[in-house]
Amino acid sequence: MSINYIRMKKKTPTGTVLYTIEQTIKEYRKICQKNIQKIVSDITVDQCLVLIILNDNSNISQIEMARLIFKDNASVTRIIELMVKKDYLLREENELDKRKSKLVITEKGLHTIDLLTPVFNLNRKTALDGLSAEEIEQLDRILHKIILNCKTS
Amino acid sequence: MSINYIRMKKKTPTGTVLYTIEQTIKEYRKICQKNIQKIVSDITVDQCLVLIILNDNSNISQIEMARLIFKDNASVTRIIELMVKKDYLLREENELDKRKSKLVITEKGLHTIDLLTPVFNLNRKTALDGLSAEEIEQLDRILHKIILNCKTS
DNA sequence: TATAATTAATTGACATATCAAATATAATTA
DNA sequence: TAATTATATTTGATATGTCAATTAATTATA
Numbered sequence: 446m447s448i449n450y451i452r453m454k455k456k457t458p459t460g461t462v463l464y465t466i467e468q469t470i471k472e473y474r475k476i477c478q479k480n481i482q483k484i485v486s487d488i489t490v491d492q493c494l495v496l497i498i499l500n501d502n503s504n505i506s507q508i509e510m511a512r513l514i515f516k517d518n519a520s521v522t523r524i525i526e527l528m529v530k531k532d533y534l535l536r537e538e539n540e541l542d543k544r545k546s547k548l549v550i551t552e553k554g555l556h557t558i559d560l561l562t563p564v565f566n567l568n569r570k571t572a573l574d575g576l577s578a579e580e581i582e583q584l585d586r587i588l589h590k591i592i593l594n595c596k597t598s
Numbered sequence: 599m600s601i602n603y604i605r606m607k608k609k610t611p612t613g614t615v616l617y618t619i620e621q622t623i624k625e626y627r628k629i630c631q632k633n634i635q636k637i638v639s640d641i642t643v644d645q646c647l648v649l650i651i652l653n654d655n656s657n658i659s660q661i662e663m664a665r666l667i668f669k670d671n672a673s674v675t676r677i678i679e680l681m682v683k684k685d686y687l688l689r690e691e692n693e694l695d696k697r698k699s700k701l702v703i704t705e706k707g708l709h710t711i712d713l714l715t716p717v718f719n720l721n722r723k724t725a726l727d728g729l730s731a732e733e734i735e736q737l738d739r740i741l742h743k744i745i746l747n748c749k750t751s
Numbered sequence: 752t753a754t755a756a757t758t759a760a761t762t763g764a765c766a767t768a769t770c771a772a773a774t775a776t777a778a779t780t781a
Numbered sequence: 782t783a784a785t786t787a788t789a790t791t792t793g794a795t796a797t798g799t800c801a802a803t804t805a806a807t808t809a810t811a
Contacts, residue, residue, distance in 0.1 A: 457650065457651055457654050457655070457666065458647060458650055458651070458718055458722075459647070459666055459667055459668070461722060462726070462734050462737055462738045462741070463623075463626055463722060463725060463726075464667075464668065465737075465738055465741045465742065465745075466619060466622055466623050466626070466737075467623050467668055468668045469619055469741045469744050469745050469748075470620050470623055471668055472744075472745050472748035472749060473744065473748050474768095475769095476748045476751050489796065489797085491796080491797070492796095506759070506760090507759070507760065508758085515617070515620060515621045515624055516798080517797090517800085518760070518761085519760090519761075519762080519797095519798080519799075519800085520796095520797055520798060520799085522760065522761060523761095523796080523797070523798095524796085524797075526761095527796075542758095542806075543759095543806055543807085544758065544759040544760065544805065544806045544807070545758095545759060545760080545806095546759085569612070569613070569616060571747055572616060572747050572748055573612065573615070573616075573744065573747070574747050575743060576740065576743060576744070578612070580736075580740050580743075581611050581612055581615055582611055583733075583736055583737075583740065584615055584618075584736075584737065584740045584741075585615045585618055587733050587736065587737045588618045588619060588621075588622045588737075590728065590733075591622050591625075591626065591725050591726065591729070592618075592621060592622050592625050594724055594725050594727045594728065595622075595625035595626055595628065595629045595724070596625060598629050598724045598725075624798090627798095628799095631799085642766065642767085644767070645766095659789070659790090660790065661790080669767085670767090670768060670769060670770085671789080671790070671791090672767095672768080672769070672770085672790090672791075672792080673766095673767055673768060673769085674790095675791060675792085676766080676767070676791095677766085677767075679791095680765095680766075695776075695777070695788090695789080696775080696776055696777085696789095697775065697776045697777070697788065697789040697790065698776095698788095698789060698790080699789085699790075
């Protein structure tokens with residue numbers, strides 16, 4: 446009762462579950478970045494994600510990439526730009542559709558994937574430690590409800 | 599290579615729920631921004647959040663603000679800077695501790711709070727539409743488990 | 752087939768995220 | 782009290798987020 450009373454007094458927006466979602470993803474990204482940097486110093490979480498997605502889905506366009514990682518096209522353009530500069534990726538000509546760019550992982554990129562895939566798995570395991578499969582399914586289901594609510598509003 | 603093969607086949611929530619969390623918060627922020635801009639054109643979701651938090655917790659420092667809205671101190675400095683420029687806030691001297699700044703909401707800021715508080719409530723209601731109180735509690739509980747996992751890792 | 756509409760990617764402008772270093776003030780301790 | 786340590790904020794550098802406008806290539810339509 447007393448705890449709830451205290452909570453009730455400060456009914457700020459950040460006390461709601463929607464900000465808990467925001468807080469969660471921020472904490473998760475922090476441990477991801479921390480663990481990644483232990484192994485590879487010049488790469489970000491997002492850049493690493495792009496590598497892994499690209500490895501699993503070769504020949505996807507930037508727009509498809511954007512959809513897969515829930516980012517804006519402009520963001521993807523810039524992320525890839527930086528990755529090309531750092532020799533993780535190459536842009537080649539797409540013969541079939543010259544609007545699209547063909548993204549190719551370099552040797553350095555492939556090596557980085559090998560180094561960091563276990564880190565990704567560890568991060569996930571750490572974050573979800575102690576959660577039952579049922580809880581994870583519940584979480585997933587509820588989140589998708591919220592996503593749908595937002596999309597159809 | 600084999601690790602990626604395994605990962606590709608595993609499209610269970612365990613492998614993806616953390617991305618679903620990210621997706622959820624992005625979709626939510628989109629409808630927030632959209633609805634806010636209908637009413638007030640020159641303010642962002644975060645700036646609006648700062649106003650509301652400040653209104654509920656007068657005399658808080660920037661560091662406390664940062665903690666409340668789950669942001670970095672540097673981000674808060676810049677958000678407030680912009681809000682001062684746009685006449686939503688004033689910075690005054692804090693006599694008791696000159697390191698801290700005293701944040702004061704202007705008339706324009708107060709008026710904006712009146713305009714946008716209902717929008718915040720609507721956004722929340724929209725996002726959580728159709729979720730039972732039990733589901734929201736489950737969501738909150740599971741997310742806090744993840745936060746704890748990350749913080750203590 | 753020429754024109755219009757669509758699509759993929761880029762660019763510009765601005766806001767926010769993150770880390771590290773710097774600054775100024777306050778509190779603690781030798 | 783002087784020197785050290787801690788705290789609050791700022792600043793710089795770099796990455797990403799978002800929106801709108803632009804460019805270039807493709808597809809659809811009159």
